[in-house]
Amino acid sequence: QKEVEQDPGPLSVPEGAIVSLNCTYSNSAFQYFMWYRQYSRKGPELLMYTYSSGNKEDGRFTAQVDKSSKYISLFIRDSQPSDSATYLCAMSGASGGSYIPTFGRGTSLIVHP
Amino acid sequence: GAGVSQSPSNKVTEKGKDVELRCDPISGHTALYWYRQRLGQGLEFLIYFQGNSAPDKSGLPSDRFSAERTGESVSTLTIQRTQQEDSAVYLCASSLGQGLIGELFFGEGSRLTVL
Numbered sequence: 001q002k003e004v005e006q007d008p009g010p011l012s013v014p015e016g017a018i019v020s021l022n023c024t025y026s027n028s029a030f031q032y033f034m035w036y037r038q039y040s041r042k043g044p045e046l047l048m049y050t051y052s053s054g055n056k057e058d059g060r061f062t063a064q065v066d067k068s069s070k071y072i073s074l075f076i077r078d079s080q081p082s083d084s085a086t087y088l089c090a091m092s093g094a095s096g097g098s099y100i101p102t103f104g105r106g107t108s109l110i111v112h113p
Numbered sequence: 114g115a116g117v118s119q120s121p122s123n124k125v126t127e128k129g130k131d132v133e134l135r136c137d138p139i140s141g142h143t144a145l146y147w148y149r150q151r152l153g154q155g156l157e158f159l160i161y162f163q164g165n166s167a168p169d170k171s172g173l174p175s176d177r178f179s180a181e182r183t184g185e186s187v188s189t190l191t192i193q194r195t196q197q198e199d200s201a202v203y204l205c206a207s208s209l210g211q212g213l214i215g216e217l218f219f220g221e222g223s224r225l226t227v228l
Contacts, residue, residue, distance in 0.1 A: 004161075006155070008153065042221055044217075044219050045219065046217065088155065100146065100158055100161050100218065101158075103148070103155045103156035105155035107212070
């Protein structure tokens, strides 16, 4: 079992839909939870990060962390074609003093007009 | 430039040849990371530098892989005697520090194809 599991998709939705992207993990030491967005042939860029459990909202994006279930989510409201990309969850925690992020395999999102 | 720069952007090589991939991090970023992304897969951690030291090399898949960093700046990832399974996009990232969550800034990657 991988430390971080993420459904690769693709997930295809119409413009304006609410999108839900999810990851599960097995390492209880993870404390920081991140979502990166990667456009085709580009490097990933950080969208949001949260510390421990709870919700965080930034514009159309909401990140949720449930440490008791080892489950994190990213919600995108009013999705746009420009949101079409691969979304990677990542998480890190103190391991020998290191916080090197562990990434999921990414979910490919397609928002069609 | 303001971002992380990687070269070459594309490299096609024959099995058995050596390749060098270069990363120029954002100026002032002390932490530097190399990840590998195979087609349809997530980012696989290879190695991390803090300054010029590599406290964590645990992700290097074999002794054919090595990396160095000089001047707390440029890093080179070297793959010797390349194999077809080495074909992937090699991503470099830098951040201001380690020990706290620091945003990783990624380059666009070096796409390696081993024939």
